[in-house]
Amino acid sequence: MPFASAPERSLPPADLDRIEQAAAFVRSNDTASALDVLLPDLTAEERQALAGTLRLAHTALLVFPRTLVGLAEELAERGLHAAELTPSVVVRGRLARRHGRPAGALPVGILRASVPDTPGGRGEIEVFALEVPDGSDLVALAAAERATGDEAHIAFEVVAPTPVVLHGLTALLLDRAGAHADSGGHNPHENSTVLYFRVGEHRIELYVPGRHPELLATHLRRSTPRRPPAVGDGDASKSSGAVGDASKSSGAVGDAPKSLGVLGDASKSLGALGHASQSPTALGHAPQSPGVLGHAPQSPGVLRHAPQSPTALGHAPAARDRPRDRLLHLMTGAWTTQAIAVAAELRLADHLDARPGAGLTLLAELTGCHADSLGRLLRHLAGLGLVAADPDGSYHLTELGEPLRTGAADSFQPLALLYGGPFYRSFGELAHSVRTGEEAFAKVFGEHHFPHFARHPELADLFDRAMAASAPMFAPVAGLVDLSAHRVVVDVAGGNGELLGRLLRAAPHLRGVLLERPHAVEAAEKAFAEAGLADRCRFMAGDFTSEVPDGGDLYVLSRVLHDWDDERCLTILRRCAQAMAPGSELLLIERLLPTDARLSLAVAWDLHMLCNVGGRERTSDHYRRLLDEAGFDFTSCHELPLQAALLRFRRR
Structure with missing residues (x-):
């Protein structure tokens, strides 16, 4: 039966109808039938090739409940079981740019709800929710967003995201399917990259596991801002879910929707929707085809336009020039580091968040900069995808630039200042480290970076705040360890206590001990007091x-x-072993060097450790050998966000 609405319910009838359509779409379609509808300009062979490398993941839409309280329960009553509501940085930022409002005034949340009885049994809808109470000044915004459906999309997961597959996918969508790039971003919490495309009135998301910075940067450079019409412009009644048009939405849940209104195109017939059983490509069981993107040499039909796809530099040079273009691009990396650091110093992200659409003159006044020079910096930042420059001369913060806000969760602003400040200076002496094996930081500043920062409180504070930017890597840790088996957790050199605090919050019976430098202990004591955890933790300043x-x-x-080097690591580990009883557990969190030649964050950090600290990144086997020598047995290894890993050991 259709989703019913009642006066006491949070969701307006128009939003209930749109959720119904989204769920019905997922129930009624597999990957192949969805591609048939969304990409009609492709040949059947090309769509079949896509179905072999993509998986229909979810539909998504933005709704406007009167309150967020009880929203998940309201969905559950209708058979849609949602996980916990989490913040949505990307959609919040897009709304802020479209409507000229501060992002902080638009607290959008995400509910991911499973849809039962779907082909393959893995269907979901993604419900973005912005609370709009009756009489709120957001009512007009909600009406405009319902009319345009700008946040509605259908998402496909890339099953095997090799460079060849990703290059072929983007080339096929842009060159053959008539798609246009429509923003994207990287989610450090899930370590995934999302690319959005517009095909007619449809919006498609490619969900790519992992971090793909060049792919994302190129996609963002191709993207153009999209603005909704003012409320009352156009013919909102043609969009399913528009205010006043809820009665035209489709019927019972489980029936194939008659229109794709939930995705912003109510006027177009779905045709094949509802006939998934007739598709030769059931979800998760796409037949192998010579056109599958994972086999580029055998699929000229799919990849025949790939050579025309822009490179990371934004154009397609002659083949013989590509290595030189690529090398030049790499050689300007230091300029980019400084451009981002200056943007962080000027707090451009904060200004654009507070004043979306600000022009150059206003930004120059706010930052105290020379207008023309600031414009040249902004042009480079726009090329990187950190800001968006509109034709009218206004600027907007993108989701890629969002983490540079000082108020962003786990802000990268202090990290940008650190990498563009003292660590940038020491990298200028990298040759010294390579020739001698000695840290360049000590050559530049006259001492190791830990005592140097200790003697300069402002640098110590910057360092600690920069390290906090990596806090998302800690999110899964409490769920990977059986905390019920432990009583007291000792965090050795735990910085501001971010990880320790997470463990204490996850297990109320736990007590904690934090060992750190004196200034870090002071900061941690304050943070734990504010979080109500101070009475469960003992703080110790020491070495x-x-x-x-x-x-x-x-x-x-x-x-x-x-x-640290291996010798000092063994000293630290033996100190831990002396303090630990046999059978007690040690958690080690580090980035692990790959065992092949691929580039990873750990490889870059290894060079950073050589230059600035005198330490090194290591492989898993290297750590296991060190721990074994110090008296520990390896038990397991788990991946963490931001390309980190959790290695677990027990004291022998």
Whole structure:
């Protein structure tokens, strides 16, 4: 039966109808039938090739409940079981840019709800929700968004995201399917990259596991801002879910929707929708085809336009020039580091967040900069995808630039200042490190970076805030360890206590001990007091190379060992072993070097450790050998966000 609405319900009838259509679309379609509808300009062979490398993941839409309280329960009553509501940075930023409002005034949340009885049994809808109480000044915004459906989309996961597949997919969509790039971003919490495309009135998301910075940067350069019409412009009644047109939406849940109104195209017949059983490509069981993108040499029909696809530099040079273009692009990396650092210093992200659509004159006034020179910086930042420059001369913050806001969760602003400041200076002496094996930081500043920062409180504070930017890597840790088996967790050199605080919040019976430098202990004490955790934690200022507190049954070394050479690592590990009882557990969080030649964050950080700290990144086997020598047995390894890993050991 259709989703019913009642006066006491949070969701307006128009939004309930749109959710119904989204769920019906997922129930009624597999990957192949969805592609048939969305990409009619492709040949059947090309769509079949796509179905072999994509999986229909979910439909998504933006709704406007009167309150977020009870929203998940309201969906559950209709058979849609949602996970916990989480913030949506990307949609919030897009709304802010479209409507000229501060992003902080638009707290959008995400509910991911499973849809039962779908082909393959893995269907979901993604419900973005912005609370709009009756009489709110957001009512007009909600009406405009319902009319345009700008956030509605259908998402496909890329099953095997090799460079050849990704290049072929984007080339096929842009060159053959008539698609246009429509923003994107990287989600560090899930370590995934999303690319949005417009095909007619449809919006498609490609969900790509992993981090693909060049692919994303190129996609963002291709993207053009899209603005909704003012409320009342155009013919909103033609869009399913528009205010006043809810009665035209499709019927019972489980029936194939008669229109794709939930995706912003109510006027077009779905045709094949509802006939998934007739598709030769059931979800998850696409037949192999010579046109599958994973086999480029055998699929000239799919990839025949790939050579015309822009490179990371934004154009397609002659084949013989590409290595030189690529090399030049790499050689300007230092300029980009400084451009981002200056943007962080000027707090451009904060200004654009508070004043979406600000022009150059206003930004120059706000930052105290020379207008023409600031414009040249903004042009480079726009090329990187950190800001969007509109034809009318206004600027907007993109989702790629969002983490540079000082108020962003786990802000990258201090990290940009650190990499563009003292660490940038020391990298200028990288040759010294390569020739001698000595850290360049000490050559530039006259001492190791830890004592140098300790003598300069402003640098120590910057360093600690920069390290907090990596906090998302800690999110899964509490769920990977059986905390019920432990009583006291000792965080050795735990910085501001971010990870320790997460563990204490996840297990109320736990007590904690934080060992750190004196200034870091002071900051942690304040943070724990504000979080209501101070009475469950003991704070100790000390040197972990000399002594580690005993009495714990769970010890943590998070991003500590990579600061040191093997000899000093063994000293630290033996101090831990002396403090730990047999059978107690040690958690090690580090980035692991790959065992092949591929580039990863760990490879770049290894060079950073050589230059600035005197330490090194290591492979999993290298760490296991060190821990074995210090008296620990390896038990397991788990991937974490931001290309980190959790290695677990037990004291022998």
